[in-house]
Amino acid sequence: MKLERTERSRLRRSHERGSFDRDTINQILDATPQCSVAYAIDGKPYLTPTFHWREGNHLYWHGSSASRMIRQSTGAEVCINVHILDGFVMARSAFHHSANFRSVTLFGQAFKVPDEDKAARLDAFVEGLWPGRTGILRPMTAQEVKGTTILGLEIKEGSAKVRTGPPIDDDEDMSLPIWAGVIPVRHVLDAPITEENVPEDVQIPQHILDYSLG
Amino acid sequence: MKLERTERSRLRRSHERGSFDRDTINQILDATPQCSVAYAIDGKPYLTPTFHWREGNHLYWHGSSASRMIRQSTGAEVCINVHILDGFVMARSAFHHSANFRSVTLFGQAFKVPDEDKAARLDAFVEGLWPGRTGILRPMTAQEVKGTTILGLEIKEGSAKVRTGPPIDDDEDMSLPIWAGVIPVRHVLDAPITEENVPEDVQIPQHILDYSLG
Ligand SMILES: Cc1cc2nc3c(=O)[nH]c(=O)nc-3n(C[C@H](O)[C@H](O)[C@H](O)COP(=O)(O)OP(=O)(O)OC[C@H]3O[C@@H](n4cnc5c(N)ncnc54)[C@H](O)[C@@H]3O)c2cc1C
Numbered sequence: 510m511k512l513e514r515t516e517r518s519r520l521r522r523s524h525e526r527g528s529f530d531r532d533t534i535n536q537i538l539d540a541t542p543q544c545s546v547a548y549a550i551d552g553k554p555y556l557t558p559t560f561h562w563r564e565g566n567h568l569y570w571h572g573s574s575a576s577r578m579i580r581q582s583t584g585a586e587v588c589i590n591v592h593i594l595d596g597f598v599m600a601r602s603a604f605h606h607s608a609n610f611r612s613v614t615l616f617g618q619a620f621k622v623p624d625e626d627k628a629a630r631l632d633a634f635v636e637g638l639w640p641g642r643t644g645i646l647r648p649m650t651a652q653e654v655k656g657t658t659i660l661g662l663e664i665k666e667g668s669a670k671v672r673t674g675p676p677i678d679d680d681e682d683m684s685l686p687i688w689a690g691v692i693p694v695r696h697v698l699d700a701p702i703t704e705e706n707v708p709e710d711v712q713i714p715q716h717i718l719d720y721s722l723g
Numbered sequence: 724m725k726l727e728r729t730e731r732s733r734l735r736r737s738h739e740r741g742s743f744d745r746d747t748i749n750q751i752l753d754a755t756p757q758c759s760v761a762y763a764i765d766g767k768p769y770l771t772p773t774f775h776w777r778e779g780n781h782l783y784w785h786g787s788s789a790s791r792m793i794r795q796s797t798g799a800e801v802c803i804n805v806h807i808l809d810g811f812v813m814a815r816s817a818f819h820h821s822a823n824f825r826s827v828t829l830f831g832q833a834f835k836v837p838d839e840d841k842a843a844r845l846d847a848f849v850e851g852l853w854p855g856r857t858g859i860l861r862p863m864t865a866q867e868v869k870g871t872t873i874l875g876l877e878i879k880e881g882s883a884k885v886r887t888g889p890p891i892d893d894d895e896d897m898s899l900p901i902w903a904g905v906i907p908v909r910h911v912l913d914a915p916i917t918e919e920n921v922p923e924d925v926q927i928p929q930h931i932l933d934y935s936l937g
């Protein structure tokens with residue numbers, strides 16, 4: 510399954526690194542909750558880092574119903590990027606330095622999730638990150654859900670761009686006595702830090718010990 | 724020294740996490756080369772992940788002179804965000820889950836670095852990441868510099884937003900038998916992978932072994 514290739518989502522630079530494949534796109538979207546949302550106010554660009562989650566063909570993000578980002582993106586065109594830095598690509602020439610990465614850019618109109626669906630979407634957000642967590646938390650209140658707006662975007666227009674592998678130097682530079690290679694980068698999670706009021710007999714849940722990123 | 728607080732850079736949500744302090748802003752900008760640049764085309768938002776570097780009161784980024792991102796941002800309004808995820812904040816209620824992060828958002832008009840300054844700016848980019856590296860590389864060619872455009876932004880309008888510390892639950896939830904705390908997140912660099920054509924007697928340079936991120 511592929512997304513349609515449109516004028517704005519067609520890769521022009523290094524297009525061999527591009528992909529419209531849904532599985533590739535979904536894998537990148539699911540690898541991290543970190544994303545950036547761009548929107549326009551009076552034709553000027555604004556950009557907000559936030560968390561997203563995916564359910565099927567939809568991407569979601571949340572914030573205060575009073576948030577500028579939320580208000581200005583509702584029913585408006587947005588551009589969302591999710592990317593993961595996988596390495597620094599060190600060449601024999603400055604010019605051929607690069608980065609290894611997995612990246613997805615999506616376009617479309619953000620819609621507001623209806624009030625009656627918000628609690629289910631937020632549960633899916635929490636469960637998607639930490640399976641089983643909603644079952645142990647103090648339940649959400651109607652008031653909390655009310656003050657929260659969830660925006661959604663259909664995953665319909667956009668593309669992935671992925672770079673992997675070693676540096677690609679000019680042929681005549683390949684035998685120079687200069688170190689070249691890749692410095693791999695990755696996110697790690699350190700040991701959880703328990704909040705000081707947690708009773709001593711409460712264990713760290715397995716979904717937290719099992720969590721990984723990237 | 725502080726940036727001026729403007730209508731668009733004033734923090735409305737969680738403003739106690741905001742700062743206009745230049746040192747705070749510079750430290751975040753210098754902690755990672757990863758950034759996202761938002762720009763508008765026909766009033767619609769676009770967003771490109773890229774690398775930046777800072778020299779004094781200017782932020783720079785580079786790409787092909789033929790790149791859409793470069794062409795559309797030149798002389799135009801941009802919004803740039805640099806952020807680092809420091810942890811997942813796990814509360815006793817879903818609502819109070821959050822993230823620890825350091826983030827900077829900047830606004831302004833991007834300018835094109837004059838041709839005669841480009842080589843010096845690119846050297847500063849490489850040296851800023853890996854001190855001493857330009858001295859060991861195959862020198863840049865005029866042709867390479869010619870095909871590259873560097874954009875700059877004066878660091879004049881924008882803000883930092885930083886969250887640190889444990890979850891903040893409602894008072895009545897503090898004694899519930901639910902685990903709460905922080906899962907710290909950090910970027911690590913793994914052992915460099917040498918490209919297969921590098922002669923055996925070429926050592927990994929110290930600036931690569933010393934490099935860290937975040
Ligand atoms: C961590 C990181 C660092 C990078 N550093 C640099 C840098 O320093 N300099 C540089 O020039 N480029 C950098 N890039 C690549 C950058 O994101 C763009 O792909 C590139 O600059 C080409 O931009 P363009 O506007 O000319 O793209 P075009 O090819 O004209 O873009 C057309 C369409 O292609 C798709 N597309 C383009 N880029 C991406 C992407 N990254 N992910 C998903 N879809 C995409 C989008 O649908 C876009 O609308 C970096 C990317 C990452 C993830």
Ligand SMILES: Cc1cc2nc3c(=O)[nH]c(=O)nc-3n(C[C@H](O)[C@H](O)[C@H](O)COP(=O)(O)OP(=O)(O)OC[C@H]3O[C@@H](n4cnc5c(N)ncnc54)[C@H](O)[C@@H]3O)c2cc1C
Nearest residue numbers: 558559560572576577578731732734735736824826828884
């Ligand atoms: C990793 C990460 C994950 C996040 N996840 C979420 C989430 O899931 N939901 C959510 O609501 N928010 C999230 N945030 C916070 C988000 O970036 C915004 O700060 C918040 O959503 C408020 O947006 P607003 O448009 O209402 O901000 P306003 O306070 O109205 O913004 C006004 C001005 O304040 C400044 N400002 C706002 N946010 C930032 C920032 N992040 N960095 C620097 N300056 C800023 C800018 O100058 C902006 O123009 C996350 C941030 C990070 C870094």
Ligand code: HEM
Nearest residue numbers: 522523603604606607608786787845848849867868870871
């Ligand atoms: C620290 C050193 C450098 C790093 C980390 C770096 C990183 C990158 C990255 C990640 C890309 C995007 C590649 C892609 O689209 O997949 C890029 C593109 C580009 N870089 Fe660099 N770069 C560096 C130095 C330079 C120098 C010194 C020059 C010029 C002399 C240069 C010229 C270019 C050009 C022209 C492109 C666009 C390629 C294209 O779109 O066809 N870079 N760089």
Ligand code: HEM
Nearest residue numbers: 572573631634635653654656657736737817818820821822
């Ligand atoms: C996986 C669970 C969740 C995570 C990781 C998460 C993360 C975040 C983050 C990082 C912020 C930004 C805080 C800041 O600006 O510094 C935020 C804001 C917010 N979240 Fe969540 N959240 C989660 C669940 C929820 C739930 C379940 C609700 C509602 C029931 C909710 C409602 C809100 C609201 C209303 C804001 C805006 C706060 C404000 O701007 O004043 N969140 N969230």
